[in-house]
Amino acid sequence: MTTIEQVAAGVGTSTTRVEALDKVTGAARYAGEYPLDDLAHGVVVTSTIGRGRVVDVDADAVLALPGVLGVLHHGNALRLADAGDATLLLLQDERVAHHGAVVALVVASSLEGARAGAESLQVTYAEDSHDTQFAAEHPDMFVPDHVNPAFDTETVVGDVDAQVSAADVVVEATYVTPVQQNMAMEPHATTATWQGDDLTVYDSNQGAASVLQALVKLFGLERSQVHVLSEHVGGGFGSKGSARVPVVLASMAARILDRPVRVTLTRQQMFSLVGYRTPTIQDVRLAADSTGQLTAVDHLAYSQTSTVLEFAEQTAVVSRMMYATPALRSRHRLVALDVPTPRWMRAPGEAPGSFALESAMDELAEACGVDPIELRLRNEPSVEPESGMRFSSRNLVACLRQGARSFGWHDRDPAVRRRRDGRWLLGSGVAAATYPARSAPSTAAVTAEPDGGFTVRVTASDIGTGARTALTLVASDALQVPAAQVRVLIGNSDFGQAMIAGGSMGTSSWTWAVVDACRELRSQLVGQVIPPEGITARADTAGQVKAMTKVARHAFGAHFAEVAVDELTGEVRVRRMLGVFAAGRIVNPLTARSQLIGGITMGLSTALFEESLLDHASGDYVNHDLAGYHIATHADVPDIDVSWVDEVDDEVNPAGVKGIGELGIVGVPAAVANAVWHATGVRHRQLPISPDRVIAARE
Numbered sequence: 001m002t003t004i005e006q007v008a009a010g011v012g013t014s015t016t017r018v019e020a021l022d023k024v025t026g027a028a029r030y031a032g033e034y035p036l037d038d039l040a041h042g043v044v045v046t047s048t049i050g051r052g053r054v055v056d057v058d059a060d061a062v063l064a065l066p067g068v069l070g071v072l073h074h075g076n077a078l079r080l081a082d083a084g085d086a087t088l089l090l091l092q093d094e095r096v097a098h099h100g101a102v103v104a105l106v107v108a109s110s111l112e113g114a115r116a117g118a119e120s121l122q123v124t125y126a127e128d129s130h131d132t133q134f135a136a137e138h139p140d141m142f143v144p145d146h147v148n149p150a151f152d153t154e155t156v157v158g159d160v161d162a163q164v165s166a167a168d169v170v171v172e173a174t175y176v177t178p179v180q181q182n183m184a185m186e187p188h189a190t191t192a193t194w195q196g197d198d199l200t201v202y203d204s205n206q207g208a209a210s211v212l213q214a215l216v217k218l219f220g221l222e223r224s225q226v227h228v229l230s231e232h233v234g235g236g237f238g239s240k241g242s243a244r245v246p247v248v249l250a251s252m253a254a255r256i257l258d259r260p261v262r263v264t265l266t267r268q269q270m271f272s273l274v275g276y277r278t279p280t281i282q283d284v285r286l287a288a289d290s291t292g293q294l295t296a297v298d299h300l301a302y303s304q305t306s307t308v309l310e311f312a313e314q315t316a317v318v319s320r321m322m323y324a325t326p327a328l329r330s331r332h333r334l335v336a337l338d339v340p341t342p343r344w345m346r347a348p349g350e351a352p353g354s355f356a357l358e359s360a361m362d363e364l365a366e367a368c369g370v371d372p373i374e375l376r377l378r379n380e381p382s383v384e385p386e387s388g389m390r391f392s393s394r395n396l397v398a399c400l401r402q403g404a405r406s407f408g409w410h411d412r413d414p415a416v417r418r419r420r421d422g423r424w425l426l427g428s429g430v431a432a433a434t435y436p437a438r439s440a441p442s443t444a445a446v447t448a449e450p451d452g453g454f455t456v457r458v459t460a461s462d463i464g465t466g467a468r469t470a471l472t473l474v475a476s477d478a479l480q481v482p483a484a485q486v487r488v489l490i491g492n493s494d495f496g497q498a499m500i501a502g503g504s505m506g507t508s509s510w511t512w513a514v515v516d517a518c519r520e521l522r523s524q525l526v527g528q529v530i531p532p533e534g535i536t537a538r539a540d541t542a543g544q545v546k547a548m549t550k551v552a553r554h555a556f557g558a559h560f561a562e563v564a565v566d567e568l569t570g571e572v573r574v575r576r577m578l579g580v581f582a583a584g585r586i587v588n589p590l591t592a593r594s595q596l597i598g599g600i601t602m603g604l605s606t607a608l609f610e611e612s613l614l615d616h617a618s619g620d621y622v623n624h625d626l627a628g629y630h631i632a633t634h635a636d637v638p639d640i641d642v643s644w645v646d647e648v649d650d651e652v653n654p655a656g657v658k659g660i661g662e663l664g665i666v667g668v669p670a671a672v673a674n675a676v677w678h679a680t681g682v683r684h685r686q687l688p689i690s691p692d693r694v695i696a697a698r699e
Contacts, residue, residue: 010477011655014590017469018488019232019462028232031204032189036260039191040069041111042253043118044245044269045104050130050619051338053094054103058122062106067113070257071121072105078252083217086309087341088248096125097308098338099619100272105249107261130338132616136281136302144312144334148348149503151314155386158327160285163296167287171364175284175356176686177669179612179621180277181629182345184463186234187267188274192250193260200227203247206240207500209459212493214243215251228493236463237602238344239274241502271624275343276612278303278313282356287327292368292375296327297385299357305334306341313342314349318666319357320386321552322434323379328386338619344502346602347662350435351669358431358670359685362677372430372674373400373409384552392551392651395582396432399558402645403430403580407560416681424564424573427679431670433557437584437649437658438505441542443496444513446475446521447534453485455534456517459498460490460510465661466591467506473587474511474655478518496540504555504659507587511655512541551651555658557581559600559671565679570694572676574604574638577668581644584658592660596642599664605632606665607672608688 022028047054059071077091090102106117144153164170191202199221205211208228215226233240250263265273280303287296301315316330345351365372380397383390404410412428413419419426444458456475462468468488476483489495499509516539524537560578565571579600586592609630615622623629642664649656669687677683682697 010473010483011585011587012589015469015473015588017466017591018472019468030186030232030234031191031202031230032262032264034191034202036191036193039260039262040107040109040257041114042105042107042249042261042263043114044102044249044263044265045106045118045121045123046269046272047096047099047101047103049096049125049127050099050132052096052125052127054096054123055126056124057104062117062121065113065117065120067109068106068117069109070107070253072253072256073103078255080218081220083214085214085242088214088218088243090245090248098272098306098340100269100340102245102273105253105263107253107257130619132337132339132614132619134279134304134335134337138335141302141333141335144310144332147312147314147317147332151317154331155320156329157386160296160298160327160329163327164285164287167295168290169288169364169367171286171360171367173284173360173363173685175282175359177280177352177355178687179279179614180345180606180610181271181612182237182239182274182276183270183626183629183631184235184237184239187265187270188240188244188246189262189264190246190250191260191262192254194254198225199251200229201247201251202229204233204240205230206233206236206461206463206502208461208491208493209497210500211243211247215247218248219251226493230461230491233461233463236501237346238348238502240463241344241500245273267626268624271612271621272340275341277345277348277352278342280313280315280352282315282353284356284360286360286364288364288368290368292364292370292378294323294325294379297323297325298329300331301353302333304339304342305336306339307336309341310336311342315353318350318353318434321384321554322357322432323385324381325385346599347435347666350666354431354433354667355669355687358667359673362429362674363683371414373404376400376432387552389550389552392553393647393649394554394556395645395647396556396558398645399556399580399582403558403560403578406580406643407578409560416678421564423567425567425679426562426564427675427677428560428562429671429674429678431559431667431674433559433663433667435504435555435659435663435666437508437553437555437652438503439508439512439545439653440499440505441540441545442498442509442513443538443540444510444517445495445536445538446514446517447536448521448525448530449534450530450532453487454479454481456486456488456514457495458490458510458514459493459495460506461501462490463501465501465595466588467501469591470507470587471510471514475514475518478515479522504662506659508653508657508659511657512653513539515654516541549651553652555581555583555660555663557663557667559667561671561675563672563675563679565676565694570691572608572689572694574672576639577604579642579664581642581660581663582647583644583660583663584647584649584652585656586644587657593642595660596664597640599662600640600642600668601632601637603665603668604637604672606687607669608632611688
């Protein structure tokens with residue numbers, strides 16, 4: 001008999017990942033590791049021009065090479081139907097939209113043979129002039145219909161210009177962020193095989209159900225004919241949030257050659273084929289009275305998209321809900337260039353947008369002579385400023401206060417350039433964090449097995465977040481059995497529709513469906529004898545999600561950073577960081593801590609290192625590998641501590657869960673930049689804060 005103590009050891013208890021042993025022993029298989037018989041390998045060939053068209057593909061020469069089975073190009077590829085994503089319509093015509101676009105796929109019986117064929121394939125182009133120059137004053141800047149995912153492009157509350165004119169203090173500045181790359185540890189890969197008219201793909205993605213929908217449309221199939229398996233995924237950060245190049249090309253090649261085909265992108269190809277964070281230029285105006293009370297917030301964000309598919313980052317949306325103000329305006333502008341299509345990257349919109357807003361808030365605190373934390377406390381809203389809706393919960397104040405105590409903020413001398421350690425100038429900074437707490441319709445099934453165990457099936461995706469473990473804990477609580485009796489199966493599109501692991505909505509959406517299915521199963525089990533095939537209960541949360549009360553649902557946090565800046569070389573070293581968060585019910589403290597530290601580390605990397613540099617003459621990134629695209633490594637990551645405040649929010653979902661995957665990165669670059677200002681007395685409004693920029697700023 002299950003005891004209360006056994007049940008209580010579920011949600012809220014630090015629990016090692018249930019798949020940990022499989023991962024460390026190599027038993028866990030990823031998309032590019034499934035050993036299928038008669039497997040062929042495909043290698044992608046990408047364009048070497050910035051824009052134009054393919055005139056000729058010399059396939060015959062490559063087909064004569066040993067082991068080469070086929071060369072797919074626009075002249076012989078399968079015709080695909082529109083799936084609502086133009087980046088998936090591969091090899092359908094001769095057009096080359098940007099450098100690094102797909103122009104061919106060479107398939108061979110071995111990976112080495114496919115590589116050799118791809119490297120020797122001669123492609124002739126007719127080249128057109130291209131435009132890759134992103135600038136706020138670009139003549140083709142336009143107002144998009146909406147910004148990701150479906151936010152209004154512009155919002156206005158009150159009279160911003162009048163408030164600015166009447167204000168005691170006005171801060172007006174431009175902030176710039178570069179192209180940044182997702183660079184998940186596991187490259188994008190797919191192994192595809194057909195059995196008659198049924199397609200099975202082993203794919204690296206953040207949502208098998210989403211990929212299934214794309215394949216059904218692209219290849220004109222029924223849902224029952226497509227099976228997407230993504231049991232283990234080595235990271236995504238948004239770049240695997242929908243179907244990508246490998247799943248389309250592998251499926252196409254497998255169909256044509258009538259044998260399984262595997263396609264894995266190289267690290268270099270990921271820079272042009274899987275999305276990236278758009279560069280931004282952000283104009284921010286803050287108006288306030290002499291005490292620092294905001295009277296106006298004005299945020300205008302510029303970003304780029306491609307000529308293939310429009311994607312508008314929601315950069316200025318973060319300013320719509322952070323601070324109380326009688327006048328608020330947020331706007332977005334977009335320009336379509338001859339570049340790869342930007343897509344989602346961890347905390348799209350909020351990550352770059354918070355750099356501008358939270359840096360500007362620090363500048364306002366300086367101008368008003370108010371402590372940066374006190375300034376934020378004075379501008380705490382009672383309702384969401386843009387919508388006027390009440391918050392389901394909002395504990396930013398608690399995060400700031402708890403963080404200030406733990407970090408030792410109030411021992412800080414507010415004057416700049418006061419602290420020194422030899423030639424290192426020392427400073428500290430703070431910034432607030434936020435991310436929407438949303439849920440999406442999902443389905444789940446739970447089976448009571450004859451052996452006394454329970455099997456949960458849900459098309460979730462574990463991209464390294466510990467989703468399996470969280471779902472195991474939630475199910476064990478809902479079933480009122482020990483977690484050891486629960487087995488969670490995920491990453492299989494046959495399990496039904498479910499939210500992707502994205503938008504910090506995965507756990508909140510999947511747990512809702514799992515809890516409902518578990519509760520239904522418990523009611524069915526009363527007085528029943530379990531038959532050999534078990535007893536199964538199913539749940540679909542679509543109706544409940546749509547019927548949710550309209551309130552503002554967000555998670556919050558506060559970041560604190562201490563930096564040291566080498567006065568001679570301009571090097572910036574982050575010495576310690578602290579993040580304090582309010583994110584609803586924490587299902588598994590062990591993996592939650594890991595996720596938040598990972599987000600902070602990524603934000604640190606954004607602040608100091610990451611920048612894709614485009615050669616405008618060729619249209620290609622010049623640092624398109626991990627030797628040239630710098631990210632934070634072990635030596636760059638200091639002591640990072642995270643904690644959270646207790647928060648009960650029954651209005652976000654039945655489990656009271658808010659997503660944390662993206663919350664950790666939001667605000668980190670601003671906290672670091674604010675600390676650099678405190679150390680040096682110089683503001684850095686462009687990321688990354690590299691040594692050359694530090695040196696240039698002091699001269």
